[in-house]
Amino acid sequence: MNCETIDCLMKCQYLSFADIAEAREEKLKINDGKDSRVLEQCLTCYACQEYCPYDNNPFYLLVERQEEKGILPAPKPIIEEQLRMMAPKGRITKQAVSGPVVDMCAFPMLTGCVRGKLFEGASTIVGMDVFCNIMWLHFAKNSTIRQRVPQMIDNIMSFYLADSGTNELVCFHDECYGTYTSVADAYGVEVPFKPIHQFDYINQRLNDLADAVKPINAKIVYQRPCSNRLVPRTDQVLDEIFEKIRAQRVPRKYDRENALCCGGVPRAHQRDELADELVEKNIKDMLSVGATYCVFNCPFCMATLGQEVAEQGLMPILVSDLVQIALGE
Amino acid sequence: MTTDLTTRLGKIVGSRFVSGEAEERYLYSMDPGTMPAAAPDAVVMPANTDEVQLIVQLANELKVPIVPMGAGLVLSGLTRALKGGIIVDMKRMNHIIEVNPISRYAVVEGGASQGMLKAYLKKHYPQLKHSMPDAPPIATMAGNVCIHGSGHLSVLGGSHSDMLTGMEVVLPFGEVIKTGSCSVSGKWFGRSPLPDLSGLFVGWAGTTGIVTKLGIKLFPNYKHNDVLIFVAEDADLMPEIISQLTSTQVAEGMTPWMSPKPAWAKGFLHINIAYGAHTKKELTFKRNLLQASVREHIDRKIAGFLPLPPPQKGRFLQIPSPDLARFADLRKGGGFEYVGAMMAIEHFPEAYRTGLEIAEKFNVAYSLGARIIGAGHCMMFFFAYAFNRADAEDVKRASDALEATNAAALKIGGIPWKAEQPAQQQIIDKMDSGTFSLMNRIRSVLDPNQVMNPGNWEI
Ligand SMILES: Cc1cc2nc3c(=O)[nH]c(=O)nc-3n(C[C@H](O)[C@H](O)[C@H](O)COP(=O)(O)OP(=O)(O)OC[C@H]3O[C@@H](n4cnc5c(N)ncnc54)[C@H](O)[C@@H]3O)c2cc1C
Ligand code: SF4
Ligand code: SF4
Numbered sequence: 001m002n003c004e005t006i007d008c009l010m011k012c013q014y015l016s017f018a019d020i021a022e023a024r025e026e027k028l029k030i031n032d033g034k035d036s037r038v039l040e041q042c043l044t045c046y047a048c049q050e051y052c053p054y055d056n057n058p059f060y061l062l063v064e065r066q067e068e069k070g071i072l073p074a075p076k077p078i079i080e081e082q083l084r085m086m087a088p089k090g091r092i093t094k095q096a097v098s099g100p101v102v103d104m105c106a107f108p109m110l111t112g113c114v115r116g117k118l119f120e121g122a123s124t125i126v127g128m129d130v131f132c133n134i135m136w137l138h139f140a141k142n143s144t145i146r147q148r149v150p151q152m153i154d155n156i157m158s159f160y161l162a163d164s165g166t167n168e169l170v171c172f173h174d175e176c177y178g179t180y181t182s183v184a185d186a187y188g189v190e191v192p193f194k195p196i197h198q199f200d201y202i203n204q205r206l207n208d209l210a211d212a213v214k215p216i217n218a219k220i221v222y223q224r225p226c227s228n229r230l231v232p233r234t235d236q237v238l239d240e241i242f243e244k245i246r247a248q249r250v251p252r253k254y255d256r257e258n259a260l261c262c263g264g265v266p267r268a269h270q271r272d273e274l275a276d277e278l279v280e281k282n283i284k285d286m287l288s289v290g291a292t293y294c295v296f297n298c299p300f301c302m303a304t305l306g307q308e309v310a311e312q313g314l315m316p317i318l319v320s321d322l323v324q325i326a327l328g329e
Numbered sequence: 330m331t332t333d334l335t336t337r338l339g340k341i342v343g344s345r346f347v348s349g350e351a352e353e354r355y356l357y358s359m360d361p362g363t364m365p366a367a368a369p370d371a372v373v374m375p376a377n378t379d380e381v382q383l384i385v386q387l388a389n390e391l392k393v394p395i396v397p398m399g400a401g402l403v404l405s406g407l408t409r410a411l412k413g414g415i416i417v418d419m420k421r422m423n424h425i426i427e428v429n430p431i432s433r434y435a436v437v438e439g440g441a442s443q444g445m446l447k448a449y450l451k452k453h454y455p456q457l458k459h460s461m462p463d464a465p466p467i468a469t470m471a472g473n474v475c476i477h478g479s480g481h482l483s484v485l486g487g488s489h490s491d492m493l494t495g496m497e498v499v500l501p502f503g504e505v506i507k508t509g510s511c512s513v514s515g516k517w518f519g520r521s522p523l524p525d526l527s528g529l530f531v532g533w534a535g536t537t538g539i540v541t542k543l544g545i546k547l548f549p550n551y552k553h554n555d556v557l558i559f560v561a562e563d564a565d566l567m568p569e570i571i572s573q574l575t576s577t578q579v580a581e582g583m584t585p586w587m588s589p590k591p592a593w594a595k596g597f598l599h600i601n602i603a604y605g606a607h608t609k610k611e612l613t614f615k616r617n618l619l620q621a622s623v624r625e626h627i628d629r630k631i632a633g634f635l636p637l638p639p640p641q642k643g644r645f646l647q648i649p650s651p652d653l654a655r656f657a658d659l660r661k662g663g664g665f666e667y668v669g670a671m672m673a674i675e676h677f678p679e680a681y682r683t684g685l686e687i688a689e690k691f692n693v694a695y696s697l698g699a700r701i702i703g704a705g706h707c708m709m710f711f712f713a714y715a716f717n718r719a720d721a722e723d724v725k726r727a728s729d730a731l732e733a734t735n736a737a738a739l740k741i742g743g744i745p746w747k748a749e750q751p752a753q754q755q756i757i758d759k760m761d762s763g764t765f766s767l768m769n770r771i772r773s774v775l776d777p778n779q780v781m782n783p784g785n786w787e788i
Contacts, residue, residue, distance in 0.1 A: 075626075075633030077560045077597055084593035268636035270627045272620060276613060303638035 001028060008048035008058035013260065015041055027058075030065055038062065039071050043269070044138040045261045049182070050229040057186050059137070066140035074269050079139045082268075086135070088151060089128045092159050097123035099166035100201065103156070105173045106131040107299050113172070113320050116329040117212060118205055122170075129155050132179040134227065138265050142187075149179060149189055161193050168194045170201045172320075174297055178230035198297070199237040202323055206244045209327060215246030216326050219291040221314070222249055223282065223305060224259035225298030238297075238319065245326035250289040254282055264304035279305060283312055293317050334393065338373045338415065341383045346374040346421065357401070357408075357416050362666035363716070363728040364406025364749050369396065369416040376421050378497065378505060378541040381439075385539065386503040388415060388780045395501075396782045397535040399440060399472025402464050404666045405749035407476070407534045411784030417539060419469060425449045426542065430457060432518045433547040434494050436511075439471045439540045443649075446470060450547070458550040460486055463649040471540040476747040477532050477671075479700050479709055481582040481603060481648050482548055484575060487703045490531040494519050494544035498530055501538060501776035509544065517544030529771065534753070534785040537775055548581075551605030553612045556645040557619060559600040561632035564678040567598055570632065571674050573622040575705030579615040580604050585708075586652075586698035587681060598681070599635075601645055666727065667713035668734040668752075672743030674701075680710045683737045687712065691730035709746055710738070753786055 001024065009015065009023040015038060017023040029036040042062060049059040065071075072079060086106065102114050104126035111124045133148040156169065171177035180195035206213065220242070228235060235256065242249045254260035260282050263275035282305065286294055294314040296302040306316035317325075335349040348354075349371040358368035370393070375381045388395045394414030401408045401418075410416055419440030427436040428450070437446060443459075444466025450457050460482035462473055473480075478489040486492050495509020495517045508526040511517045520527055530537050561570060567585065574580060582603045589595040602619060606612035626632040637645075644651075672680065681697060688695035699710040712734045716727035735745045735752040739759055745752040757765055768786060775781075 072630045075560075075630045077562045077631070078633045078635060080562075081560055081593055081597055081635065085591075087593075264636065264638060267634075270620070270633050272634075273617065300638065303640050307639045 001031065003054065003056075005053070007051040007053060008056075009038065011051040011257075012048060013258070014043045014045065030058075030062060033065060033068065035069070036065075039066050039069065042066075042073070043261060043271075043274075044073060044226075044265060046137065046226040046229040047257075047259075050232050050257065060142070060183075060186050063137050063140055063142050067142050071140060073138065073140055078268065078270075079141065082139070083136075083141070083144065086128060086131055086133070088131070088148065088155075092127065092129035092155055094159050094163070095123075095125070097125065097160045097164045097166075099123075099164070099168060100170050100196075101125060101160060101164060101166060101168070102170045102172055102198075103130060103132075103176050105171075105176050107173070110172065110299055110318075113318060113324075116324055117209055117327055118202065118320065118324060118329070123160075123164075125156065125160050129159075132173070132176040134175045134179045134183060138268065145179075145183065146187060146189075149183070149187070153180070153189070153191060153193075157192055167192075168196050170196045170198060172198050173299065174198075174225055174227040174231065174234070177234070178227045182230040197231065197234045197237070198320065199234045199241060202320065203237050203241050203244070206241060206323070210244070212328065213245055213326050214328055216322065217246050218248070218293060219250045219289070220247045220293040220295045220322070221252055221286040221289060221291040222255055222295045223262060223286075223298075223301050224255055225296070225301050226261060226265070227298065228259075241319070241323065245323055247293070247295075247322060247326075250291050252289050253285045260285075262298075262301040262304045264300050267304075279308060283308060286314060287312060293322060295319055295322055334391065334415070335371050337387055337391075338371055338384065341380050341387065342373055342375050346376070348372050357398075357410070357418075360401050360404060360406055360408060361718070362404040362406055362749070363724055363731060364409060367406075367409040367411050368413070369410035370413050372416045372418055374418045374421045378422075378499065381417065381422075381499045381539050381541055382503055382505055384415065384417060385499050385501065385780075389502060389778050392778055392780065394780050394783050395539075397539045399469030400442065400465070400467045402468045403472065403476060403747050405747050405752070407747065407749070407782075407785065411750065411782075414780070419471065419539075422541065427517070428454050428457070428547070429517070430454055430547075432516070433457065433549075434517055434544050435459065435547055436517050436542060436544045437470050438542055439469070441470050442467050443470060443473070446545075447648075450550070454547075456550055457547040458482075459545060459547050460489060460492060461648050462489070463652075466649065470545060471543055474543060474545070475531055475533070475535065475540065478747075479702055481650075483700055483702050484583050484704065485548060485581045486546060487706070488709075489545075490527075491703075492546040493527055493531065494546060496527055496530060496540050496544070497542035498538040498540050501778070501781040505541070511544065529775070534747075535782040536772060536785050537781060549605075549607075552607055553609055554603070554605040554646055555612055555616065556604075556637075556642055557602045557616065558635040558637065558645070559602065559623065559632065560635050561598045561600075561626070562596070563631065564598055564681045566626065566632065567600075567677040567681070568675045570600065570623055570626065571677070571701060571708075572705045574600065574602060574619060575701060575703075577615075577618040577622050578704055579618050580701075583701040584650075584698060585677075585701070586696070587684075588696045588698075590696075603646065666716075666731060667711045668731050668738060669709045669711040669746040670735075670738035670741075670743035671702075671707055671709055671746050672738065672741060674705055674708055676741050676743060677708070677710070679741050680712075680738070680743065683741065684712045684734070687730050687733050687737065688714075691726050691733070693727055693730045695730075710743065712738075750784060754788070757786070757788060 006023040263278040266275040338347040358366035398408040422438040422440035460480035
């Protein structure tokens with residue numbers, strides 16, 4: 001292994017290694033399919049995907065190895081029950097859609113976010129039959145991703161996009177975009193449509209709607225989600241959005257490459273005390289910089305942290321809703 | 330006779346509050362369960378203890394049966410007039426008489442509902458709460474205590490009859506008596522240290538008197554509340570898990586549930602664990618205790634807590650829980666009944682398997698579950714069957730399933746709870762003969778004219 005830095009493990013915020021030699025040793029074990037403590041202790045934060053300077057997909061390999069070895073990040077009934085909860089329901093019917101078509105993944109309660117000038121003329125698609133299924137990376141279930149993602153892609157095409165006259169799918173959630181770009185690439189899944197990240201879409205729309213923007217003129221803190229690690233380019237697009245609406249993304253310790261997990265997944269892994277610690281660290285950090293809004297792009301992060309954030313006097317809000325405010329909606 | 334009866338009753342309660350009309354007799358002839366209709370001759374709604382006393386005296390004079398009734402939601406037909414007579418509907422006696430916030434009890438009238446006490450406490454004593462059953466809120470405190478009901482604080486405080494602190498009762502012959510501390514001190518703090526006469530009225534299916542007042546324990550109402558859902562796959566582990574979770578003495582309520590609907594839940598065994606605390610720190614501490622108690626199963630990856638983000642917890646913290654009521658509506662047509670059987674915790678796996686077998690055999694929509702009573706001291710295991718009351722075949726299937734379940738519960742070592750008349754027979758068959766003989770002697774002393782809810786607890 002020629003890599004000199006072993007950044008994938010050396011930068012990990014949740015596992016520590018005495019030195020590069022130890023990290024290399026563990027990484028070699030993973031590569032060779034041997035037992036490694038990393039496979040047992042990984043928080044599945046996705047960050048090593050971003051840390052690797054060579055795009056070597058260390059996290060996907062780690063999940064692959066976990067599954068091969070039957071290492072369960074969460075108890076079996078918890079994984080099995082969620083597999084059933086989030087399974088395709090086969091209740092999908094053909095629906096005429098026209099561009100922009102916004103994929104709301106498994107979050108029907110968020111379809112109300114797709115409104116106003118920002119999403120003018122948009123159609124939404126939503127439900128378990130178009131669920132991106134990337135969450136199984138947290139549960140050592142690459143096999144489910146391989147099995148379900150092609151089925152979802154097929155559903156999206158045959159029930160919506162094929163007859164719509166558009167080949168573009170705006171992904172509201174980082175996870176969907178990560179699935180149809182990074183995961184699909186790495187797992188050899190063909191994607192017949194063009195995924196557009198919500199940030200790219202909004203950024204473009206803000207160019208068209210520049211005159212309607214009323215500057216927010218407020219400090220915000222951002223809770224960067226795990227799935228954004230798969231598509232780090234888009235974090236810069238977000239900066240452009242904030243710039244356009246004059247929202248000041250205040251630097252804080254746990255943002256950007258150093259973003260800290262919201263605490264949701266560790267709870268599923270039965271590591272509640274660690275999750276409490278992550279929540280506390282995140283919130284303390286947010287409060288220390290004196291912002292008005294706490295901005296989320298991931299609905300799950302918002303569900304996990306939103307209440308606590310609000311109790312501490314910050315307003316939890318999704319990126320798209322913050323932009324809607326700037327547009328006076 | 331009906332006209333004479335209603336006229337005489339009207340003189341006691343006022344003509345607006347008595348009826349012998351066909352409509353009322355029909356409505357009061359049944360409950361939502363599977364038991365066949367049995368109509369009363371008249372229905373009366375007294376306003377106070379004096380009126381109850383006069384009604385009971387009249388019943389004795391005319392040798393007419395009387396059936397006490399709260400909301401009539403018991404589901405096992407215990408408020409049907411099996412031998413005709415008068416149904417005494419207690420709903421007008423719905424006052425909250427006293428709340429003692431220091432010794433934490435409430436004194437309510439015999440027709441006061443669960444919902445009423447909840448609303449009253451919320452308004453006047455937000456620091457207090459009482460244990461609610463998951464029955465519709467119109468269910469009465471007295472009706473529930475009289476059947477040894479249980480509710481969302483039953484791990485903390487035991488069954489609702491354990492929370493009873495005393496009663497005022499009109500005996501079958503018309504005397505008014507008190508049980509518990511109120512019979513001596515005027516305070517309703519408890520049943521000790523006196524001979525525990527309250528036991529003469531709970532579990533008797535309304536055959537020993539009409540409760541006109543009762544005292545009930547209240548508990549601290551916490552600012553912070555949480556629910557955990559533990560999931561396992563192996564029914565044989567459940568007794569140990571329940572015992573471990575309750576050993577922390579942290580949960581207020583614990584309700585295992587096993588249901589084929591929603592489809593994702595089929596085959597898994599869940600336990601909802603509700604607990605509360607004055608501060609967040611204390612809440613976290615309690616959560617950690619609960620989690621630590623079952624850590625060995627988590628570490629073996631064979632069971633664990635379902636991850637629930639805070640916004641999803643709300644529906645599991647609703648009191649009463651709407652889940653059973655929702656299930657009751659599964660087949661539409663307003664039919665719902667369950668066999669609840671009190672049993673030792675170690676019978677859980679057998680009860681679970683029996684429930685599945687019976688549901689399959691009789692092809693009924695089912696939901697299985699339990700309410701843990703006390704710190705794992707016993708449980709009320711329920712086998713609920715929904716049916717469409719307008720569909721005779723569906724009713725028959727559910728009724729057969731219930732009968733088979735009662736027999737199976739007794740075989741396992743459980744005892745059908747709030748047993749319907751046929752199940753009472755099954756219990757009596759198994760009961761120690763000395764016990765049943767004493768029950769009969771007590772009844773003949775209290776009720777020489779056999780007017781109180783006859784047909785129940787009889788051979
Ligand atoms: C959806 C649903 C959920 C339920 N969940 C629960 C639950 O979680 N826990 C639980 O314990 N029960 C539950 N039940 C069962 C039942 O509804 C409750 O126990 C209810 O509290 C019974 O009260 P009631 O006023 O309806 O009593 P009734 O049905 O009116 O009477 C019950 C018995 O008590 C006698 N009685 C009533 N009032 C008096 C009185 N004043 N003096 C003397 N005897 C009297 C009656 O003769 C009868 O034998 C549920 C029912 C439904 C429909
Ligand atoms: S996914 Fe996160 S926790 Fe796991 S090894 Fe990579 S960086 Fe560390
Ligand atoms: S995955 Fe990337 S960072 Fe990790 S050892 Fe390989 S090349 Fe280096």
